[in-house]
Amino acid sequence: MNKRVSFALVLLLLIVSFPAFAQGQVLDGGILTNASGGIFAIDQQLWFSLAVPGRLRLLLNGEEVYSGTEPVSGELTALPGEERSYTLSAELFSLPPDNTLLESRSWQVFIDKKAPPHPRLGFKSDANGFSLSQTRGNSIAQGYIDTGSELVYVPDLEIGGAVPASSFPAVVWAVDSAGNYSEPRGEYYEFPGVRIENPVPGSWTNPQMLILSGTGEHETKWTIDGSDPNAANSAAVYSGPVRINRVGRIQLRVGWLDSEGSPQEDTVAFTVTGDGYIPGKSNLFDDFHDLEDEGISASRDIPIPESSLWAMGGKPDHAGGGKVAMQLEPGIRRIAAIHLAAGTNDIESGKAESGIYRFAYLLDGIGAPGGRSWNASEKGEFMLSEQANDDNSPPLKMVYSGRSRVLVSPEDSVRYRWDGDRPWQEGKGVICVPESGGLLYWYVGAQSQEPFRLTVPPLPNPESPALTGFVGFRRLSPADDSSWHIASDNLIYSPQALRNRIFGACDGEDLEWAFLASDGQILDKKRSDRLAPLPPVLVAPIENSWIRGPVTARLEGYEDNVMPVISVSLRYASGREAALKGNNKLDINSPSDELASVTIIAYVEDAAGNHSSSVMRRFTLDPKTIYAAAPEFASGGAGQKGDRDNPFQSLEDALAYAKTNGLATICIGGTLKLENPVVVSKQIRLNGLWDKDPSTLVLGEKAVFSVEGNGELSLSSLKIEKRNWLLPLIKAGKNALVEIANAEITQAGLLLAIDEGGIARVSGSRISLLPGDSQRNSGIVSKSADISISNSSFDMNGLNSLLFDAHGGNIKAEESEFLVSAESTASVFSLVDMVCSLSNNAISARANDYASALEVHNSGILLNSGSIEVSARDCTAILLDRSNAMFLNAAFTVKSSFLSRAMEIRGAFPKVADCAFRYEGSTRRAEVFAGPDAEAPEAETIGGNSFTHFSNIFGNAWPVSRLQGFNHAFAPAGRQNTVLSPSPE
Numbered sequence: 001m002n003k004r005v006s007f008a009l010v011l012l013l014l015i016v017s018f019p020a021f022a023q024g025q026v027l028d029g030g031i032l033t034n035a036s037g038g039i040f041a042i043d044q045q046l047w048f049s050l051a052v053p054g055r056l057r058l059l060l061n062g063e064e065v066y067s068g069t070e071p072v073s074g075e076l077t078a079l080p081g082e083e084r085s086y087t088l089s090a091e092l093f094s095l096p097p098d099n100t101l102l103e104s105r106s107w108q109v110f111i112d113k114k115a116p117p118h119p120r121l122g123f124k125s126d127a128n129g130f131s132l133s134q135t136r137g138n139s140i141a142q143g144y145i146d147t148g149s150e151l152v153y154v155p156d157l158e159i160g161g162a163v164p165a166s167s168f169p170a171v172v173w174a175v176d177s178a179g180n181y182s183e184p185r186g187e188y189y190e191f192p193g194v195r196i197e198n199p200v201p202g203s204w205t206n207p208q209m210l211i212l213s214g215t216g217e218h219e220t221k222w223t224i225d226g227s228d229p230n231a232a233n234s235a236a237v238y239s240g241p242v243r244i245n246r247v248g249r250i251q252l253r254v255g256w257l258d259s260e261g262s263p264q265e266d267t268v269a270f271t272v273t274g275d276g277y278i279p280g281k282s283n284l285f286d287d288f289h290d291l292e293d294e295g296i297s298a299s300r301d302i303p304i305p306e307s308s309l310w311a312m313g314g315k316p317d318h319a320g321g322g323k324v325a326m327q328l329e330p331g332i333r334r335i336a337a338i339h340l341a342a343g344t345n346d347i348e349s350g351k352a353e354s355g356i357y358r359f360a361y362l363l364d365g366i367g368a369p370g371g372r373s374w375n376a377s378e379k380g381e382f383m384l385s386e387q388a389n390d391d392n393s394p395p396l397k398m399v400y401s402g403r404s405r406v407l408v409s410p411e412d413s414v415r416y417r418w419d420g421d422r423p424w425q426e427g428k429g430v431i432c433v434p435e436s437g438g439l440l441y442w443y444v445g446a447q448s449q450e451p452f453r454l455t456v457p458p459l460p461n462p463e464s465p466a467l468t469g470f471v472g473f474r475r476l477s478p479a480d481d482s483s484w485h486i487a488s489d490n491l492i493y494s495p496q497a498l499r500n501r502i503f504g505a506c507d508g509e510d511l512e513w514a515f516l517a518s519d520g521q522i523l524d525k526k527r528s529d530r531l532a533p534l535p536p537v538l539v540a541p542i543e544n545s546w547i548r549g550p551v552t553a554r555l556e557g558y559e560d561n562v563m564p565v566i567s568v569s570l571r572y573a574s575g576r577e578a579a580l581k582g583n584n585k586l587d588i589n590s591p592s593d594e595l596a597s598v599t600i601i602a603y604v605e606d607a608a609g610n611h612s613s614s615v616m617r618r619f620t621l622d623p624k625t626i627y628a629a630a631p632e633f634a635s636g637g638a639g640q641k642g643d644r645d646n647p648f649q650s651l652e653d654a655l656a657y658a659k660t661n662g663l664a665t666i667c668i669g670g671t672l673k674l675e676n677p678v679v680v681s682k683q684i685r686l687n688g689l690w691d692k693d694p695s696t697l698v699l700g701e702k703a704v705f706s707v708e709g710n711g712e713l714s715l716s717s718l719k720i721e722k723r724n725w726l727l728p729l730i731k732a733g734k735n736a737l738v739e740i741a742n743a744e745i746t747q748a749g750l751l752l753a754i755d756e757g758g759i760a761r762v763s764g765s766r767i768s769l770l771p772g773d774s775q776r777n778s779g780i781v782s783k784s785a786d787i788s789i790s791n792s793s794f795d796m797n798g799l800n801s802l803l804f805d806a807h808g809g810n811i812k813a814e815e816s817e818f819l820v821s822a823e824s825t826a827s828v829f830s831l832v833d834m835v836c837s838l839s840n841n842a843i844s845a846r847a848n849d850y851a852s853a854l855e856v857h858n859s860g861i862l863l864n865s866g867s868i869e870v871s872a873r874d875c876t877a878i879l880l881d882r883s884n885a886m887f888l889n890a891a892f893t894v895k896s897s898f899l900s901r902a903m904e905i906r907g908a909f910p911k912v913a914d915c916a917f918r919y920e921g922s923t924r925r926a927e928v929f930a931g932p933d934a935e936a937p938e939a940e941t942i943g944g945n946s947f948t949h950f951s952n953i954f955g956n957a958w959p960v961s962r963l964q965g966f967n968h969a970f971a972p973a974g975r976q977n978t979v980l981s982p983s984p985e
Contacts, residue, residue: 031105033047144405203271219256654666702724734755854877
């Protein structure tokens with residue numbers, strides 16, 4: 001018996017005989033069915049029966065639609081363009097009268113007949129080339145592409161590999177997860193399209209330049225307030241590189257219309273911190289800012305400040321101080337960006353004290369930005385039918401773009417084959433047409449009669465394809481920017497030209513160049529590597545240290561795939577030289593126990609031949625060095641042996657060991673005390689270069705260095721403290737040598753007393769002399785000795801203070817500062833029977849009663865450049881007594897309230913040229929040159945000087961009002977003296 005039951009208009013259940021379902025039945029317990037859950041693009045035909053006696057109950061969306069013992073079938077449907085969801089349940093009950101539930105099963109069925117939206121595609125680039133990215137919908141974009149040389153079906157345009165590196169036609173459609181197709185549409189894609197080359201995401205200190213590529217004939221607009229550039233009235237039109245003068249978080253949007261008139265957009269978000277950066281205000285990087293405005297039209301070198309780190313993109317990690325070559329390539333247009341970090345050049349730590357500055361430059365080897373004009377290919381659709389249509393084959397819609405053609409079936413499912421192809425293919429309504437066309441056989445749905453036929457004409461033979469495309473590049477470093485960038489207009493190349501073309505790079509860049517052919521191939525890759533590897537970390541003694549040795553120098557922290565190189569030069573005290581070379585480790589010693597000056601130069605070299613910046617270390621290898629240090633500097637070895645790992649813990653022990661073993665050099669670490677006098681009969685060198693910070697030596701009440709005749713004492717890189725003013729720090733006998741270098745000395749009383757034939761050298765030191773209990777104190781007392789001072793400072797205080805008290809010998813001072821401050825009288829130099837040379841020093845004396853800078857008796861003196869300042873009630877900056885003197889290019893300032901003289905002269909008049917004399921005070925008489933016992937100046941010996949606020953130039957005979965007469969008498973032709981301001985009355 002047959003029965004028919006209808007439920008809810010969507011499920012038709014037909015009672016049929018069981019054998020009709022025997023084939024393909026699904027057995028799972030007592031319920032037989034072909035039902036399954038999921039998403040389907042077509043209606044679902046379902047059947048149910050029982051494998052055991054019982055009653056079957058079906059529920060649809062919670063409502064009962066069938067109850068009985070017979071097999072049943074039905075259909076779940078949805079209308080075209082509709083999405084329907086069903087919850088279907090099947091239950092097995094025992095026969096009455098029990099009616100017990102024996103089994104229950106459920107399925108969720110989703111019928112989706114809604115076509116997905118047509119895909120919108122744009123270009124993207126990565127390490128594999130260029131591909132398309134979908135900007136709308138969650139479906140898969142498929143297409144039939146005309147590459148120019150062949151037609152290619154791509155089942156997934158986002159992951160299907162590289163697309164042609166040129167504009168191209170294609171027919172594209174979308175397929176969703178249910179298998180629904182959007183209507184195929186002919187498209188034409190422009191390549192490469194507009195792209196934001198700069199700014200890039202990140203946080204930058206300085207405002208950024210906007211640089212676009214691929215603008216061509218497009219009118220391109222941009223906004224930075226988040227508004228749509230294609231719609232906003234406030235959008236700016238891009239005509240070339242322009243600076244975005246905005247601080248804070250910036251959302252840059254760039255918009256244009258493609259060849260179809262559809263709005264397109266590129267966007268980037270970045271931050272400009274500012275951090276007080278104001279271009280043009282003497283900023284360290286003003287030149288880089290100005291060069292962005294000027295542009296780079298030819299290859300050039302850009303100097304990098306020594307105090308900064310730099311990189312061509314990425315983290316600044318290369319040392320400054322050199323030049324970066326910016327390389328332009330003919331026919332190539334691209335940007336290069338220099339990243340800079342100010343405030344440090346500490347390569348070993350790799351840390352920058354400020355944010356990163358990014359300066360982007362357009363390297364235009366093409367010329368003025370030229371327009372690319374892409375002509376959209378012919379595209380459209382029409383109905384195609386069989387000319388000899390005696391079999392009533394229905395027409396099919398042909399959709400085409402360029403040479404890409406597809407046929408669209410009126411039904412969702414189609415089976416087809418081309419004449420000559422044996423197997424039948426299953427399709428979803430889209431049939432790709434080969435170039436040759438041909439006879440198509442096709443079925444629709446469950447068609448049982450003869451297949452339909454359709455003849456498709458072939459495409460005309462294309463012209464011989466040329467090797468056309470673009471030059472592109474990608475940055476191999478930094479690793480986060482490996483996408484391809486188009487760097488040329490559309491080009492025609494021969495294979496030979498590709499092989500011969502060499503592409504360059506700027507310093508700091510590692511680029512891979514390639515020709516991106518129009519058929520999608522990446523041809524002829526070439527690498528231009530000018531990115532120097534980072535320098536290694538050199539593990540060796542610290543700079544300027546003295547060590548006993550032997551030493552093992554090694555390199556650490558360098559990159560993989562580089563070759564480390566260590567070069568060592570040794571210069572021995574005897575004059576001979578030696579050289580060593582190795583890779584990451586090198587042993588250095590002095591086989592003859594001879595003092596050696598050691599210079600280490602280390603770097604790494606990569607496969608391209610790029611050298612890192614060199615790391616240099618200089619130190620002295622002295623097998624006779626002894627170490628003495630505070631307990632915390634010891635490494636914990638057994639006993640005190642006087643080496644670096646087991647140093648003596650008192651300076652007295654180290655000095656005793658040196659005397660016993662005939663050694664001279666002692667390296668001090670930390671803070672040590674010296675309680676007793678030290679007698680230097682031969683040679684003692686004390687240095688504090690244990691580590692980067694100088695060590696400290698504290699002298700007790702009895703401590704004094706007594707250098708006997710012909711003895712030598714060297715104090716370097718030490719902080720020295722001495723509070724006992726009764727004893728000098730150093731007492732040197734005849735022909736003794738005293739050296740003080742890079743020291744910081746604070747002491748009371750006399751610093752140095754040196755006798756006939758002695759030599760004293762002071763360099764790179766700061767010396768502070770404190771007042772003692774005596775009425776008069778001196779800093780250095782010299783008798784017929786030679787004294788030289790450079791790059792040092794002396795600061796002296798007391799009641800009556802004289803810094804230098806010298807009789808006989810020579811004194812030379814340059815690039816140093818001398819300041820004497822006293823309660824009563826202050827003098828810097830008192831020189832008798834001396835030869836004195838002073839160059840570019842700052843000399844100052846300040847007191848309540850009397851101050852003088854130089855008091856010279858029966859001596860010869862040359863003072864060149866620098867300044868002299870005296871301040872007291874009575875002042876005489878320079879006292880010349882029977883001495884020959886020359887003063888050039890110096891500045892003199894006299895600050896006094898009574899006696900006011902820049903120079904007091906007894907005897908020969910000095911030569912004075914190009915000096916500035918200034919008086920500041922309240923006295924009515926202030927003299928530049930004074931002295932009734934002075935001889936008259938020689939003609940043409942006083943010229944080019946200026947006098948400010950002085951009343952008299954030279955005695956009563958030459959007040960400032962007689963300047964013209966003074967010049968006529970003593971000034972060289974063309975070198976007149978001037979009065980800038982008369983003395984205030």
